[in-house]
Amino acid sequence: MADLVIVGAGPQALTLCCLLLQKRPRWRRRLRIVDPSGTWLTRWQQQMECYEIPWLRSPSPHHPHPNPHALRNFAHLQQRNRQLEGPYGLPHTGLFGDFCRQVISEYQLNEGVLAASVERIRLPQVGSGQMQLALSDGSTMTAGRFVIATGSGTPQLPFWAGAISGNHPPEALQHSDRIHLPSLHSLQSQRILIVGGGLTSAHLALGALRRGALVHLLCRRTLKHKSFDADPGWLGPKYLKAFHAEPCMQRRHRQVLEARDGGSITPETAAQLRQAQRGGALQLHEHCEVHSARWCASHWSVRCTDGHGLEVDRIWLATGHRQGVSQQPLLRQLQQQRPIDLVNDWPVLAADLSWPGSAVHVMGGLSALQIGPAARNLFGGREAAQRICRAVIKQ
Ligand SMILES: Cc1cc2nc3c(=O)[nH]c(=O)nc-3n(C[C@H](O)[C@H](O)[C@H](O)COP(=O)(O)OP(=O)(O)OC[C@H]3O[C@@H](n4cnc5c(N)ncnc54)[C@H](O)[C@@H]3O)c2cc1C
Ligand SMILES: NC(=O)c1ccc[n+]([C@@H]2O[C@H](COP(=O)([O-])OP(=O)(O)OC[C@H]3O[C@@H](n4cnc5c(N)ncnc54)[C@H](OP(=O)(O)O)[C@@H]3O)[C@@H](O)[C@H]2O)c1
CATH class of the missing domain: 3.50.50.60 (FAD/NAD(P)-binding domain)
Structure with a gap:
């Protein structure tokens, strides 16, 4: 049995693991990460390679390490400052990949990913209790807490x-x-x-x-x-303060769509x-x-x-990609077992990104009603990790 199972081993999951292990190193023994690739950042690296992306769209403080300066320090130590592009220091894809490998090794997470996909989730009948996960290799896992960090929806x-x-x-x-x-x-x-x-x-x-x-x-x-998906004011209090103060989830939904304004x-x-x-x-x-x-x-x-x-x-x-509860098999199952409010198929999560009435947290684009327009980006991963970490540590 694990205390915390993270589904997905992308940048968002890595951000959460690093923050948690920095704050509570003893959680290492209580943590399981599951991803069909069996390694970290496979999908991230594939998408960079598939489209021959020379550098990231996000600035240098956005990455999985808890210290926002860590990527810049890494580039400096390796004498690769020129691989931070322009005034925002957009990291070259190779530099970002090497940095992430170093982060994975710093937090001793190399061997940490179980090669399987989570196919089914079963919540306990009432309130708290162990959840059960069914994996693609036929095994089952029980967990006290569960984080879904499975990335984008369907094409x-x-x-x-x-x-x-x-x-x-x-x-x-x-x-x-x-x-x-x-x-x-x-x-x-x-x-x-x-x-x-x-x-x-x-x-x-x-x-x-x-x-x-x-x-x-x-x-x-x-x-x-x-330059970015949304105005940089969405990466700090300038716009997020009013967004978080907005009680109406429909309005928040509209604000997220307007801030990104499509592609x-x-x-x-x-x-x-x-x-x-x-x-x-x-x-x-x-x-x-x-x-x-x-x-x-x-x-x-x-x-x-x-x-x-x-x-x-x-x-x-x-x-x-289409983002929505109906587009993600595990979230569809959660909605069947513990129905919650949805706004245009996006879940109305609690402030700690938990699925109300359960100990399941959701990271990524579908946490946008809490995190804002950058929820699916690396910035969103950092914000989400902080909220989930607080909930995990408090338990
Ligand atoms: C081409 C491209 C470039 C991008 N560039 C940037 C950028 O420069 N800066 C930025 O901030 N954002 C960028 N983004 C947006 C976003 O940051 C990335 O998509 C990022 O990969 C999201 O991280 P993630 O961890 O949420 O998801 P992913 O990287 O998609 O990782 C999710 C993981 O979950 C696994 N998984 C899925 N289902 C299951 C299951 N049932 N069981 C177990 N594992 C499962 C998948 O195999 C995958 O490995 C980019 C997106 C794209 C498409
Ligand atoms: N680091 C990098 O260099 C890099 C590279 C690639 C992607 N990314 C990031 O990855 C994320 C996803 O980018 P993306 O380009 O894959 O997706 P995207 O930003 O969601 O853009 C999808 C585009 O498809 C259009 N579209 C959707 N449905 C359509 C339809 N039925 N008919 C015609 N057009 C349609 C949309 O039009 P509308 O605009 O009208 O909605 C939009 O312009 C973004 O955050 C992006 O910044 C980063």
Whole structure:
């Protein structure tokens, strides 16, 4: 039996483990981490590699170590200050990865991840008591407390993509989750339609352009340029004070959506895309959506809502993920066993991010009604870890 089981071994879970072990080293024996990969940060590293992301979007104090200066100190000690980009010190992907490896080893967490997926959760009948978890390897675990840090929800697919019959090769239509740029050696003269307006769409476009493709980037609104997902005022009291004082969860939900305002790309990627546009290899279609797409033996014939047609070889959907209780199997089970208020499918959690009436905490995007617009980011992980840690230590 474990006192605390953390489901998922991404950056949010690592942030919580480090903070807890810093405050209460003896918790090491009472802690279990479960992730199908059996190692830390697998999905994080995969997504950085798949889209060939050169540096993070978040500033240098955002990382899993409890000391916000730790990444800067690491870069300094390793004489890698130049791998902190621009005025916010955005860490290069390699530097961030090396730093995280050092953090994992500093907290002796190398061997700590059990390679399995948690498939079912059973809450005790009433109030407190042991919870039971069923794992993909057939084993069960009991735990007094449980943290769900399983990352983004399910891929968001436009409705027209659902209407396509499957007579095309799989690589002709892919969500960004399935694209691995490094294995696409050449896309010379291939016509690629990328749907989206977030940073993933920009990185995919740049990756395709580097491989010789002709890219159509289709955004349903104007392509927005912002350094961060949300204004930096959301990373401190400037906006969060009023947000936390807001008693109405519907209003908080609206504030989170407005603060992120859909997808956006950074000014640096925007400049690179503009250059490709000038060179003629990229065409940007704003305020435009796909109306329908038909596979014609060797290519797509696409009809857009603005009336024009496109002939392309591949369609890539960089349309993000659906976040919601209904999108996460474990949260669906919790909602069945202990129903709570939802706002547009987001859970109304307690201030310590616990699922009301249980000892299950939720980290990541679905803690946004408590943490704010940066809940799914590294910053959100730090905030969530502090709240959960206080609850764990108090018990
Ligand atoms: C391409 C990309 C780049 C990003 N860059 C940044 C950035 O620069 N800065 C920033 O702040 N944010 C960034 N984000 C947003 C966010 O920080 C990351 O998505 C981050 O990985 C979220 O961390 P996480 O721990 O919540 O989830 P994840 O990294 O997704 O980790 C969740 C883990 O849970 C595991 N899991 C899922 N279900 C189960 C289960 N049932 N049982 C056991 N384990 C399970 C998964 O295998 C996974 O390993 C980026 C997102 C993307 C997509
Ligand atoms: N470190 C990095 O360099 C890096 C790289 C990639 C991603 N990221 C981060 O990862 C997170 C996810 O980014 P993301 O780009 O994958 O997702 P995202 O930010 O959620 O953007 C998804 C985009 O898809 C569009 N979209 C969704 N459904 C659509 C539909 N049915 N039809 C047309 N367009 C649709 C959205 O349009 P609207 O804007 O109109 O809603 C949005 O522009 C963000 O926090 C981002 O900053 C970071």
